[in-house]
Amino acid sequence: MSTDRQLGFDTLQIHAGANPDPATGARQVPIYQTTAYVFRDADHAAALFNLQEVGYIYSRLTNPTVAALADRIVALEGGAGGICCSSGHAAQIMALFPLMGPGRNIVASTRLYGGTITQFSQTIKRFGWSAKFVDFDDEAAVAAAVDDDTRAIFCEAIANPGGYITDIPAIAAIADKAGLPLIVDNTSATPYLCRPIELGATLVVHSTTKYLTGNGTVTGGCLVDSGKFDWMASDKFPSLSQPEPAYHGLTFGEALGPMAFTFHSIAVGLRDLGMTMNPQGAHYTLMGIETLSLRMARHVENAEKVAKWLEAHDAVETVTYAGLDSSPYKARMAKVCPKGAGGLFTFALKGGYETCKKFVDALGLFSHVANLGDTRSLVIHSASTTHRQLSEEQQIAAGAAPNVVRLSIGIEDADDLIADLDQALAKANA
Template identity: 55%
Template sequence: MSDRLPGFSTLAVHAGAQPDPTTGARATPIYQTTSFVFNDADHAASLFGLQAFGNIYTRIGNPTNAVLEERVAALEGGTAALAVASGHAAQVVVLQQLMQPGDEFIAARKLYGGSINQFTHAFKSFGWNVVWADPDDIASFERAVTPRTKAIFIESIANPAGSITDIEAISTVARKAGVPLIVDNTLASPYLIRPIDHGADIVVHSLTKFLGGHGNSLGGIIVDAGTFDWSTGGKYPMLSEPRPEYHGIRLQETFGNFAFAIACRVLGLRDLGPALSPFNAFMILTGIETLPLRMQKQCDNAKAIAEFLAGHPAVASVSYAGLASDKYNQLARKYAPRGAGAVFTFSLKGGYDAGVSLVSKLQLFSHLANVGDTRSLVIHPASTMHSQLDDAAKVKSGAGPDVVRLSIGIEDKEDLIADLEQALGA
């Protein structure tokens, strides 16, 4: 191949993968093994001491997973990546490297309901405190910064409302505060938005969603942008201070611009243990090969369906950044010119009861708690994913009582519109 940089679709098929050197298999094999044989005692010691790269135990790394990690890092423009068991696991592993008991991180209010729950409740047991900010008010992030702030967390396209976040503006706040910006890029995928290009230091995904794309495998991933200096000010001792479990190695000093990915692997994944199954890695790799085709079709379908809903008499409002009238349309044009994503919400004039009723009347849409599938999906967030929040918090997160969320698949848009039309009419 020439010296030209491969395009996105080429990377989605080829990045990280080569024919198997032993068998010649073209598809990446599933290395379904717990552990790997060492060459000798010195080889084993060098692997355990981080003096050489290689496979030890699938909880820490696996060749199938390694292809997935390299591929997503290439698609996102990062230096390295780490695959884990779920998107939630990715968030735990990331913050474990940054936070000490009593520390704070700032998070955008418009987030997936499971993340709101994790940040508000589960992380309290670690002594990690979340401070909420409004992604529509960049100054609220500045006001939230304190000496205990260790990170800022946002979604590129917020779940469930599909609103676009101004990554560059919030990155400026993070730089001024001297903390990394973490971006959950699940709903956009790197096909629509590459947060690292706009100032993100760490990117996380639920691989379960658009990257895997078929609703058959759980997974999560962490991408290190290689842009943050972890040694500054002693704020991040997991990376800047000598690690006693590795003979005093300083990870920042030893591994440079991929030190964070190494820390997540050898300090987080090793000890917390949320390893990704090699079989799931294989399934997700297969899904990524068609990501550009699926994502474009889903975005095109989503825009057509949002336009239909915007004109329906039973619909009070549609929140889809791809509509010219939407408040986030300018941000969508800036950050996601290929399309504003395939997940969005709309509000029904009949309120809560109408939302619950609608999901039961749809026939082609599947009523379930997932997004990013080839199939079109529907859910009423207020009665499910966001049910643990009070009404005010539901509205702030974009999941008010009258809101229905759609995740648009790759079916014919005419069939999806017909299904919505009959359900709304009923």
């Protein structure tokens, strides 16, 4: 793709990373279903392994189909570089891996996907890492939670499950003052609705499984680096600021500048953690992204209509959709998500836990699945599924109280979705 013009989002989502195949002229990105790549000669192989030349060695590290997907997402996010991996959870570990060490911690929002809370509160302890969970609407508490061992601040742009919008510029200012990277999970918003790097984020992670793929076919993750953080400014990040023994003393931050984090994630992270995305999965996601803007506009349109209808229903206690005039997060939309508040939100039923279960079971058009971001509308009762491992106090803090149902609004006819919700609410409250 050769042009001097700054291309628009709709053009980039189709063309970024998708040059015609040099061998065949194939216009769509081929699925390079191969594990390894033939070197030109011994010197070429040595240069690749020494990071003196960029190229393909082994598909655990890099693959042309997967690289095309990473390039496309990087272009849409406005980053310097990035990698794709096996899932959104993998992307989170990949983001933390170069930053952390035994005894180090992250400051994380209380409003996160339940699996992320479990990963941060339980699993990362096995690495000697820890997390401090703070209400990110309380900026003073976020700043106070940072200590000498903190190595990153983590939040979601549009939080799952409640659809809360994080004030990214305010949190970025706290991170900058502390000399720390801000990691933003942009899964629920996508780069169409929110551009975290432009708002001050250092790193952006995605579960590409969700809206980027958009059709519920494959799992995947992506990590995008802004290229703007100075890893050499302190001794907090030795993986990037000190010599790497495995590469003859190469200092990533010094030698690779804005691409230091990306190359470390490939040369060390993917090499040793092995959280590889498969090329066929990357192909499905590349095709999904081609219609991202069209789908997200419809997700937002439908979600607004459904949320307004639910808010007026007698059986509904509250609706959390940030696009509603009643939402305390509506004012943040113009700054953080100017094109809309996404397709994900929750609502609380007056009947409580048992009524929620009856409601979910009575739905016909909505699919009861542990997923979001599909073209199909999806429903789940978070307290009994995705957030089941959490205490009731943690569930409430995350926006997944026992009387709350999460909806992921698809791109069907909104009137059909409302009719399905209406009949299910009637049955649940009969």
